[in-house]
Amino acid sequence: PLLRKAQYLSERGNNDSLKMVVYLQIAEKEIAQGVLNEARGFLERVEFLSRQELDYYIQCRASYWLGYIDLQHNRTRAAEDHLMKALSIAQTFEYLQLTTDIYQKLATLYDNENNFKLAYHYYSLFLNYSDTLLVFNRQDEVEIYRNKYHIQMRDHVLSLQQTTMQTQLEESNSNKIKQFNYFAFFLALLGVLSLMAYVVYKKQKSNLIIEQQNIEIQKHKEEITTQKKVLEDAFSFLGDQQVEILTQRDQIEQQRNFAQKQKEEIEEQQKKSIANLKYAEKLQKALLPNERLFGMYFDDYFLFYQPKDFVSGDFYWIRPHEGKIIYATADSTGHGVPGSMMSVLGISILNDILKDPTLNAANILNNLRIRIKKILRSFTFDSIKEGFDIAVCIYDPNDLTLEFAGAFASLHLVRGEEITVIKGDRFPAGLHLAQERPFLNHQIQLLKGDMLYTFSDGYADQFGGNEQEKKYGSKQFRHLLQSIAPLTCQGQKNLLVKELHQWKKNREQTDDMVVLGIRI
Numbered sequence: 019p020l021l022r023k024a025q026y027l028s029e030r031g032n033n034d035s036l037k038m039v040v041y042l043q044i045a046e047k048e049i050a051q052g053v054l055n056e057a058r059g060f061l062e063r064v065e066f067l068s069r070q071e072l073d074y075y076i077q078c079r080a081s082y083w084l085g086y087i088d089l090q091h092n093r094t095r096a097a098e099d100h101l102m103k104a105l106s107i108a109q110t111f112e113y114l115q116l117t118t119d120i121y122q123k124l125a126t127l128y129d130n131e132n133n134f135k136l137a138y139h140y141y142s143l144f145l146n147y148s149d150t151l152l153v154f155n156r157q158d159e160v161e162i163y164r165n166k167y168h169i170q171m172r173d174h175v176l177s178l179q180q181t182t183m184q185t186q187l188e189e190s191n192s193n194k195i196k197q198f199n200y201f202a203f204f205l206a207l208l209g210v211l212s213l214m215a216y217v218v219y220k221k222q223k224s225n226l227i228i229e230q231q232n233i234e235i236q237k238h239k240e241e242i243t244t245q246k247k248v249l250e251d252a253f254s255f256l257g258d259q260q261v262e263i264l265t266q267r268d269q270i271e272q273q274r275n276f277a278q279k280q281k282e283e284i285e286e287q288q289k290k291s292i293a294n295l296k297y298a299e300k301l302q303k304a305l306l307p308n309e310r311l312f313g314m315y316f317d318d319y320f321l322f323y324q325p326k327d328f329v330s331g332d333f334y335w336i337r338p339h340e341g342k343i344i345y346a347t348a349d350s351t352g353h354g355v356p357g358s359m360m361s362v363l364g365i366s367i368l369n370d371i372l373k374d375p376t377l378n379a380a381n382i383l384n385n386l387r388i389r390i391k392k393i394l395r396s397f398t399f400d401s402i403k404e405g406f407d408i409a410v411c412i413y414d415p416n417d418l419t420l421e422f423a424g425a426f427a428s429l430h431l432v433r434g435e436e437i438t439v440i441k442g443d444r445f446p447a448g449l450h451l452a453q454e455r456p457f458l459n460h461q462i463q464l465l466k467g468d469m470l471y472t473f474s475d476g477y478a479d480q481f482g483g484n485e486q487e488k489k490y491g492s493k494q495f496r497h498l499l500q501s502i503a504p505l506t507c508q509g510q511k512n513l514l515v516k517e518l519h520q521w522k523k524n525r526e527q528t529d530d531m532v533v534l535g536i537r538i
Contacts (some may be wrong), residue, residue, distance in 0.1 A: 405448010
């Protein structure tokens with residue numbers, strides 16, 4: 019029911035990127051249930067949409083499953099065509115798991131045809147790739163055992179706390195019994211001394227103080243009565259202490275059981291939360307453009323993309339349009355799950371805006387702001403600033419010109435040893451209190467060798483260094499870009515990662531991060 023609802027919403031919103039993901043999920047579920055003909059119809063639609071959207075991962079999976087269905091129906095040539103098409107894409111983009119699965123299906127196909135030479139060849143490749151995947155799976159197992167170790171250590175701490183409290187109770191009980199024994203011994207010793215004095219006195223004054231002896235005997239009786247009362251009070255006090263000790267023991271046991279139940283509930287909630295976040299991460303990655311698309315249009319580039327959590331409010335985007343290349347980096351309001359929902363919304367709107375034939379960078383931001391405000395105003399938000407901080411660039415490789423427009427974002431151009439900052443407008447593409455104005459379109463003439471940077475504020479806002487609560491800062495980040503610009507793009511990315519690690523040390527990552535560098 020959930021997938022069918024997602025299908026209805028994606029078709030109603032005419033969102034091709036979302037339809038691809040939903041159709042593929044439905045097809046894989048029906049294949050698992052053995053409904054192959056129904057699954058084939060969804061897969062053919064996925065294959066058509068993925069070619070239009072240039073999503074090679076989705077296209078590879080669709081071709082793989084079509085080959086699988088043809089193989090089940092003994093359509094050998096059709097199965098071979100689909101599997102070979104999927105293999106070509108998987109090898110080009112290094113999809114390790116898909117490559118392994120395709121090798122296995124090709125080995126089965128050629129074995130059914132009695133072509134044992136090719137069957138042996140693809141089965142050998144399947145075994146080699148399976149060994150490689152096993153190494154990655156072992157790394158996941160190490161992480162599982164590490165989590166189990168942390169849980170075991172927490173149980174050990176709880177056990178130590180319980181043992182300490184039990185020991186304290188036993189020591190308290192023992193001290194009170196010792197105090198009573200000392201008191202009883204003192205009373206007994208006092209009685210013996212009194213009796214000895216009485217006997218000596220009786221021998222010396224036997225005839226003269228008979229009446230005084232009677233008085234002493236009466237006094238002794240009163241003392242015994244007093245001692246008896248003291249002993250009774252002491253026994254009553256010990257009884258009350260024993261009841262209090264037993265009550266404390268029961269309370270400790272109840273607290274331990276409550277803590278254990280809470281721990282189990284928290285662990286179960288964590289498992290569900292992690293599973294949901296991983297599924298959201300999978301959907302967001304399916305909507306983001308493949309990083310290799312930058313390599314298709316630019317000879318030298320780097321993309322540093324590092325979410326704070328499983329999913330990210332920062333995103334990147336690239337599309338060809340009428341001989342030009344349009345790309346963007348953006349920072350959505352918030353991070354984590356709320357930010358990721360905003361990023362999915364932004365990618366969908368950008369894909370739809372390309373249908374306008376008369377586009378420049380500023381018009382893209384103006385259209386994005388109009389559409390996001392129309393959507394957000396149907397809800398109630400606590401913040402007065404909801405939308406995107408985004409940099410949009412349109413590159414024409416024929417005459418080396420660049421259009422730029424920014425919403426709370428700038429373009430950094432390094433030419434030789436000089437760095438130039440082309441500042442965007444000081445308002446977001448979304449809701450804001452400032453008076454609304456059109457975005458400014460910048461025209462820039464580029465030279466070969468120029469280095470272009472666009473990025474979110476996540477890197478500059480990272481806390482670290484030797485001082486407490488100190489950000490890396492925009493000025494220091496600008497100097498870093500200027501110093502690494504002469505290197506290759508891969509070398510620049512390596513230094514960005516190294517500098518972040520040295521600055522952050524053991525601190526938690528502050529925000530999502532995206533940095534895009536392109537060499538003309």
